[in-house]
Amino acid sequence: MRTAGMEPSRLLIKGGKVVNEDCSVLSDVYIENGKIVEVGLNLHFPDASGLRVIDATDKLVIPGGVDAHTHLELAFMGTKTADDFHSGTKAALAGGTTMVLDFAIPQKGKSLLEAYDCWRETADPKVCCDYSLHIAVTWWSDKVKKEMETLAKEKGVNSFKMFMAYKDLYMLQDTELYAAFSQCKEVGAIAQVHAENGDLIAEGAKKMLSMGITGPEGHELCRPEEVEAEATQRAITIANAVNCPLYVVHVMSKSAAKVVSNARRDGRVVFGEPIAAGLGTDGTHYWHKEWAHAAGFVMGPPLRPDPSTPGYLMDLLANDDLSVTGTDNCTFSVCQKALGKDDFTKIPNGVNGVEDRMSVIWEKGVHSGKMDENRFVAVTSSNAAKIFNFYPQKGRIAKNSDADVVIWDPKLTRKISAKTHHQAVDYNIFEGMECHGVPVVTISRGKVVYEDGRLNVSPGHGRFVHRQPFPQFVYKRIEQREQVGKPTAVIRKPYAGKIISV
Numbered sequence: 001m002r003t004a005g006m007e008p009s010r011l012l013i014k015g016g017k018v019v020n021e022d023c024s025v026l027s028d029v030y031i032e033n034g035k036i037v038e039v040g041l042n043l044h045f046p047d048a049s050g051l052r053v054i055d056a057t058d059k060l061v062i063p064g065g066v067d068a069h070t071h072l073e074l075a076f077m078g079t080k081t082a083d084d085f086h087s088g089t090k091a092a093l094a095g096g097t098t099m100v101l102d103f104a105i106p107q108k109g110k111s112l113l114e115a116y117d118c119w120r121e122t123a124d125p126k127v128c129c130d131y132s133l134h135i136a137v138t139w140w141s142d143k144v145k146k147e148m149e150t151l152a153k154e155k156g157v158n159s160f161k162m163f164m165a166y167k168d169l170y171m172l173q174d175t176e177l178y179a180a181f182s183q184c185k186e187v188g189a190i191a192q193v194h195a196e197n198g199d200l201i202a203e204g205a206k207k208m209l210s211m212g213i214t215g216p217e218g219h220e221l222c223r224p225e226e227v228e229a230e231a232t233q234r235a236i237t238i239a240n241a242v243n244c245p246l247y248v249v250h251v252m253s254k255s256a257a258k259v260v261s262n263a264r265r266d267g268r269v270v271f272g273e274p275i276a277a278g279l280g281t282d283g284t285h286y287w288h289k290e291w292a293h294a295a296g297f298v299m300g301p302p303l304r305p306d307p308s309t310p311g312y313l314m315d316l317l318a319n320d321d322l323s324v325t326g327t328d329n330c331t332f333s334v335c336q337k338a339l340g341k342d343d344f345t346k347i348p349n350g351v352n353g354v355e356d357r358m359s360v361i362w363e364k365g366v367h368s369g370k371m372d373e374n375r376f377v378a379v380t381s382s383n384a385a386k387i388f389n390f391y392p393q394k395g396r397i398a399k400n401s402d403a404d405v406v407i408w409d410p411k412l413t414r415k416i417s418a419k420t421h422h423q424a425v426d427y428n429i430f431e432g433m434e435c436h437g438v439p440v441v442t443i444s445r446g447k448v449v450y451e452d453g454r455l456n457v458s459p460g461h462g463r464f465v466h467r468q469p470f471p472q473f474v475y476k477r478i479e480q481r482e483q484v485g486k487p488t489a490v491i492r493k494p495y496a497g498k499i500i501s502v
């Protein structure tokens with residue numbers, strides 16, 4: 001029921017099954033002023049003024065998705081992403097995602113604080129859903145170290161991404177990684193890594209080009225799985241040496257996923273993030289005869305040609321070997337990709353996903369029988385909220401949580417297509433994929449922003465989410481290790497024997 005005229009400020013979602021990461025219960029959900037006020041059976045409100053009732057019978061009521069990895073409006077490889085903060089966040093809402101975490105990336109030598117301000121100025125007036133920022137550390141100095149502290153203490157940033165690839169652009173050396181990870185630990189942040197060996201990629205690319213391999217297949221051939229797995233292991237080793245929690249973004253290969261999984265079994269505080277692209281499609285497309293098709297899938301690390309990769313990554317995600325899903329949404333239209341028509345190293349890296357992640361994961365994860373609805377919620381919202389410290393503000397349907405809610409129809413299907421998606425990019429890597437699991441209503445901080453296939457949201461509706469350092473979900477273990485695992489010197493009598501003269 002809608003009240004005529006003004007938009008209702010109160011919402012009552014009736015008859016659905018509320019799904020959190022730990023349990024599912026038939027419950028109504030009452031929302032007022034952007035917050036969830038009550039969750040319970042048979043809620044009734046005699047005063048119906050400004051109240052809209054939404055029927056969710058036979059549907060799931062889930063926390064809005066959190067995409068932990070996007071690049072909206074990023075200037076990269078000679079061009080700017082097709083999707084900006086407006087189109088990207090609108091598309092996110094249409095797909096059931098109500099918060100994105102984007103990356104502010106300063107050039108080498110530039111201020112992290114200025115990058116933060118610049119991203120905020122760009123994003124704040126445009127975002128249609130709530131968002132937050134990870135900051136990239138692309139060089140090292142005392143100033144960077146100090147700015148990381150300011151960002152963590154004053155600016156609501158508790159995660160920093162370090163690149164082990166993109167030699168001469170963003171890549172850090174191991175000693176710089178050591179310093180950056182140490183500072184993350186000091187200020188209570190999560191260290192994130194793009195784990196690929198940038199030196200080997202540079203050599204591999206030269207080799208492919210010298211062999212006359214200039215097309216998109218060269219992108220995968222110059223950086224095979226072991227280039228990703230080696231860097232993943234190295235990052236884990238360095239992080240462990242300084243007892244810093246590590247989050248490996250875009251885990252794309254079976255080998256790298258095994259490295260993360262083994263490290264977790266060895267007790268390391270490490271989290272792996274597969275992305276929608278890696279879970280929903282594979283790298284065989286790089287060998288497609290049509291150049292534009294093949295180039296459309298170019299991203300780093302690449303999708304893998306082993307077709308069993310997506311299923312394998314999904315199995316590990318279902319088992320908690322991998323923890324969170326993002327998209328690495330970084331879209332370039334075909335004519336932008338064409339910057340690299342004669343040289344794969346010049347193809348702007350990145351693919352879509354922000355709109356399709358939830359449906360792709362439902363289809364390949366839940367509909368396939370690999371995970372249940374609760375694990376779906378864990379990997380699409382609540383784990384990200386716990387790791388990056390905004391749980392239960394988001395990632396949970398509970399009293400006092402933000403009213404970021406999705407009414408999800410697990411039986412409805414939709415076919416993904418660039419013809420119908422809401423993103424600005426002109427193709428879709430999931431083109432033609434039939435997905436069970438469709439968001440029928442998306443609510444962002446108490447406002448119905450997507451319904452019946454239509455968006456109703458304005459730029460600037462979204463807000464920046466400040467995140468505190470030292471998330472307990474991650475740092476309790478780190479602090480415990482710090483206390484218990486401190487090496488101590490052996491108490492000995494001084495050596496009193498002879499010493500050779502040199």
Ligand code: URP
Pocket residue numbers: 071194298299300301328330349350351
């Ligand atoms: O291809 C990618 N991944 N583009 C975005 C930049 C990054 O490495 O995340």
Ligand code: ZN
Pocket residue numbers: 194249250300301
């Ligand atoms: Zn990356």
Ligand code: ZN
Pocket residue numbers: 069070071328330
């Ligand atoms: Zn990325």
